[in-house]
Amino acid sequence: xxxxxxxxxxxxKRYPKRxxxxxxxxxxxxxxxxxxHVSFAIDGQPxxxxxxxxxxxDRLLIHGxxxxxxxxxxxxxxxxxxxxxxxxxxxCARTAFNHSMNFRSAVVFGTGAVITDAEEKLEALRxxxxxxxxxxxxxxxxxDDKELKATTIIAINIEQASAKIRRGPPGDDGADLDxxxxxxxxxxxxxxxxxxxxxxxxxxxxxxxxxxxxxxPTE
Amino acid sequence: xxxxxxxxxxxxKRYPKRxxxxxxxxxxxxxxxxxxHVSFAIDGQPxxxxxxxxxxxDRLLIHGxxxxxxxxxxxxxxxxxxxxxxxxxxxCARTAFNHSMNFRSAVVFGTGAVITDAEEKLEALRxxxxxxxxxxxxxxxxxDDKELKATTIIAINIEQASAKIRRGPPGDDGADLDxxxxxxxxxxxxxxxxxxxxxxxxxxxxxxxxxxxxxxPTE
Numbered sequence: 519x520x521x522x523x524x525x526x527x528x529x530x531k532r533y534p535k536r537x538x539x540x541x542x543x544x545x546x547x548x549x550x551x552x553x554x555h556v557s558f559a560i561d562g563q564p565x566x567x568x569x570x571x572x573x574x575x576d577r578l579l580i581h582g583x584x585x586x587x588x589x590x591x592x593x594x595x596x597x598x599x600x601x602x603x604x605x606x607x608x609x610c611a612r613t614a615f616n617h618s619m620n621f622r623s624a625v626v627f628g629t630g631a632v633i634t635d636a637e638e639k640l641e642a643l644r645x646x647x648x649x650x651x652x653x654x655x656x657x658x659x660x661x662d663d664k665e666l667k668a669t670t671i672i673a674i675n676i677e678q679a680s681a682k683i684r685r686g687p688p689g690d691d692g693a694d695l696d697x698x699x700x701x702x703x704x705x706x707x708x709x710x711x712x713x714x715x716x717x718x719x720x721x722x723x724x725x726x727x728x729x730x731x732x733x734x735p736t737e
Numbered sequence: 738x739x740x741x742x743x744x745x746x747x748x749x750k751r752y753p754k755r756x757x758x759x760x761x762x763x764x765x766x767x768x769x770x771x772x773x774h775v776s777f778a779i780d781g782q783p784x785x786x787x788x789x790x791x792x793x794x795d796r797l798l799i800h801g802x803x804x805x806x807x808x809x810x811x812x813x814x815x816x817x818x819x820x821x822x823x824x825x826x827x828x829c830a831r832t833a834f835n836h837s838m839n840f841r842s843a844v845v846f847g848t849g850a851v852i853t854d855a856e857e858k859l860e861a862l863r864x865x866x867x868x869x870x871x872x873x874x875x876x877x878x879x880x881d882d883k884e885l886k887a888t889t890i891i892a893i894n895i896e897q898a899s900a901k902i903r904r905g906p907p908g909d910d911g912a913d914l915d916x917x918x919x920x921x922x923x924x925x926x927x928x929x930x931x932x933x934x935x936x937x938x939x940x941x942x943x944x945x946x947x948x949x950x951x952x953x954p955t956e
Contacts, residue, residue: 524885526909527782529895531802531804531805531806532802532803532804532805551924552824552827552838553822553824553838553840555774555776555785555820555822556927557774557776557777557778557783557784557818557864558776558778558783559778559781559783560779562778562781562815562816563746563816563818564776564777564778564783564816564817564818565776565818566774566785566818566819566820566843566844567774567844568820568821568822568842570838582752583750583751585750585751586750586751587750590876596781597781597782597783598783599776599782599783599784599785600785601774601786601787601789602787603772603774605771605772605927607933608771608869608870608951610869610873610932610948611877612877613877613878613880613884614863614866614874614877614878614880614884615880615884615887615888616872616880617865617866617869617870619771619772619789619869621772621787621867623787625785625786626749643833644833646836647833647836650827650829650836650838651827651829651836651923654829654836655833657918658830658831658832658833658836658916658918659831659833659913659916660833661832661833661834665832665833665834668834669834675877679746687933687935687936687937690935690937691956692816693817694878695927695937695938695939696939697877697878698933698942699876699877699942699945700932700938700942700943700944700945700948701934701935701937701938701942702932702933702934702935702938702948703932703933704930704932704933704948704951705929705930705931705933706771706927706928706929706930706953707927707928708824708925708926708927708928709925709926709927709928709929710923710924710925711923711924711926712924713829713919713921713922713923714826714906714921714922714923714924715919715921716906716907716909716918716920716921717906717919718906718909718914718920719913719919719921720915720932723917723918723919723920725919726918726919729829729919729921729923732827732923734925
């Protein structure tokens, strides 16, 4: 387990008891989330972009979105903040005040660079594809030279990070526990449904095991 | 339907065909999402914070997170960018290159202010609670003066916004359509599970209708 250095940048100021700064807590959250939001600012104007990511050791691979603001910004050496949030449930308390959500979130601070080495880029694409659907990569047509050139992958070094987690029942206490209303949690898992075959599918290819068995991790 | 002005700030540069700038497209995405990510920068350092939100006409109510960086930043009149993203499915193409996600995202640009009027604040809290679980507010204990004081709600004026949507099957074409692998979409809805009663529940309160019937909208 590695602890990230805690500075003004990544220090959790609200509900610090829910926070962590260790890779053992943070990395599984990054790995479970299917998408992230990238925050950056240009001349003081904040932007935010949702994109796919995959963690490779202590860095995050993200799609470079060629021609976009983010790529230029990162290539110039500027910092980004990246967040992922897994929503686990709705916390229905007896008091309006204690209503909340069960969630696991992680925020990463870092700078990045475009991956230029061809082999490293191919491996990054493999990571991102496997991130989407584990076991998919060996079955599909690999990127050709034109596609590789058309794709930009950025690797963001995870310089600092934090996680925040809320679990469990509502936080009501004292006399509120007798307030006459049901209280508890509505779990909100993501549940994959039956795969929908592409209408353009030429022949009746069977649904392969890596698709049929696809499932999301659950808390 | 209202179209937001398109400037350099909110113009979609990647896949502009997937983009929209009208309230009719953007507002339902904001309303369906249970949480948002707020992006802002202080002295060039970007931050990102997940929080709950509720739309009230042309403004977004968000939790002010007293004592945090965001509140101070917004109170000083600085801009934020807020994003919500609904993930609808995994797009499994025949080519690695065409792998994607079906999603609906919205980005809002604006500035905000803390709600100070007591009545307006109570109504904002009602909105946020009803946003979490519709029908809940009349059943729970309303906030008392102490709780109202301990809560900070920020209203962000939606000055500009955009939406981006990807739907449908993979984008493979030409000879790739004959590549011998199953292709299609794995739908990823959020499906509420049986409510978990608070272990501290004093008596056997029945699960009320607004909880038993809670469901998520689906595409």
